[in-house]
Ligand SMILES: Nc1ncnc2c1ncn2[C@@H]1O[C@H](COP(=O)(O)OP(=O)(O)OP(=O)(O)O)[C@@H](O)[C@H]1O
């Protein structure tokens with residue numbers, strides 16, 4: 001079974017440069033016939049390829065503003081990381097007002113949703129009803145990664161919905177009360193820093209259906225808001241979130257909200273991979289809470305953001321400090337914000353369903369690998385010689401895809417032709 | 430199918446390479462997650478012991494249709510009192526080793542816990558051979 005992917009390729013722009021295959025943390029990209037190809041089963045929509053593609057050929061299937069026409073009442077839900085795209089002098093309240101200016105009827109801060117999730121997390125941890133170390137579930141790219149590569153650790157994952165889903169639930173409730181409209185008439189739009197969240201809306205892992213109607217990329221929202229942000233007058237009082245919620249945009253923000261003292265906050269997909277390995281080895285037993293963000297600096301480093309992750313992260317610190325007098329919600333509603341369906345690990349696809357055959361293929365793969373130059377040059381379109389050997393055994397590539405083997409073959413062929421020619425000459429004499 | 434690994438006693442940064450490598454072999458073979466996890470944990474502990482106590486050695490990992498067995502062999506000092514070594518918390522690790530985060534005395538007990546069988550052949554001056562078996 002494959003699921004919806006928000007990261008796709010614009011084949012017209014792709015030059016087949018192999019830059020992306022080196023940076024994909026799950027080795028999900030190959031270059032075939034001069035174009036990149038994403039292996040759907042492996043892709044976790046982390047967006048690393050979007051960052052590194054010089055030709056901007058990796059695109060995100062986010063929604064556009066025309067989708068607002070489908071609803072009677074539209075609510076914008078900016079991720080807290082969105083605030084970091086503006087100078088610190090521009091208040092959160094002003095940014096929220098800008099959404100009204102560009103056509104939304106209301107706003108609901110995802111930071112507020114985050115505060116509800118923090119409250120529920122504290123409650124859940126205090127109840128003791130949870131396996132330690134508790135692993136956060138807020139980053140959907142990490143959740144996909146765990147499902148594919150570390151299914152054995154899914155039992156440790158915090159089974160609460162993301163701040164985005166929590167915010168959408170609360171926003172809908174508020175809007176229904178305020179307008180008397182039904183859910184179908186209310187549009188809830190997440191302003192997304194990443195493709196992973198877009199995917200989690202279109203095909204959610206922990207809910208039957210997402211509460212969010214659509215996802216608009218930070219880039220698109222920023223393009224509309226930046227030109228008008230300085231001219232906003234008569235600000236409505238829209239900002240409600242406080243320090244805790246806004247701080248979620250940074251790596252370590254969720255840990256802070258968990259109320260736990262002994263935690264690890266890991267950011268950057270390769271660090272996440274390493275730490276998950278360590279947890280799988282049972283080497284991180286005593287830690288209480290582990291936050292994992294696919295992006296460097298957490299969501300403020302999301303691939304669809306504009307500002308550098310470290311600068312963004314500092315801005316989040318400033319913005320959250322400015323709102324430290326705002327109090328968090330007191331209610332901890334674990335039941336309401338719990339997953340509605342469990343995340344099941346995917347059986348990793350071995351080389352063959354039959355162990356004997358899988359071992360034969362493995363031996364073949366090792367033999368092949370020995371013949372390859374071990375340069376990991378990428379010219380074959382696979383990220384490494386090992387990966388090419390595996391692709392060959394799985395039937396997706398051939399030995400001649402390796403330019404070095406190809407050259408050997410050509411040399412051999414040339415020599416044979418030469419010898420053949422010589423033998424003709426000899427017999428002619 | 431047999432995989433062989435050299436376990437260097439000098440380079441600490443390579444500690445865990447054999448277990449990590451074998452883990453990806455098992456995943457590629459489609460072995461279930463739970464088994465992979467048990468093999469990884471036990472193998473990692475044994476690999477570290479071979480390095481820090483045994484001074485390095487070799488590892489031979491075999492996959493058969495009904496079991497996975499992994500043998501670590503070293504020519505180190507050997508274990509004088511095996512019963513004691515098997516106790517949780519017993520460790521002869523030096524202060525320097527402890528600073529690196531090892532030496533809690535949990536390695537051997539953990540290997541026992543995560544495997545179906547564990548065989549140790551050791552004597553002072555003779556080195557140590559440890560085989561761990563996990564049934565499929
Ligand atoms: N290969 C070996 N050669 C010599 N002595 C060993 C070997 N393996 C274990 N021992 C002895 O057995 C003791 C207990 O081993 P165990 O793995 O249980 O704990 P540890 O290695 O000291 O600490 P930990 O594994 O928790 O980091 C060791 O301290 C050491 O004295």
Ligand code: SF4
Pocket residue numbers: 046138139140141142193194195196197293294295298299300301302303
């Ligand atoms: S860290 Fe945040 S921005 Fe990055 S992929 Fe995860 S949820 Fe998206």
Ligand SMILES: [Mg+2]
Pocket residue numbers: 474477478532535536537
């Ligand atoms: Mg040990």
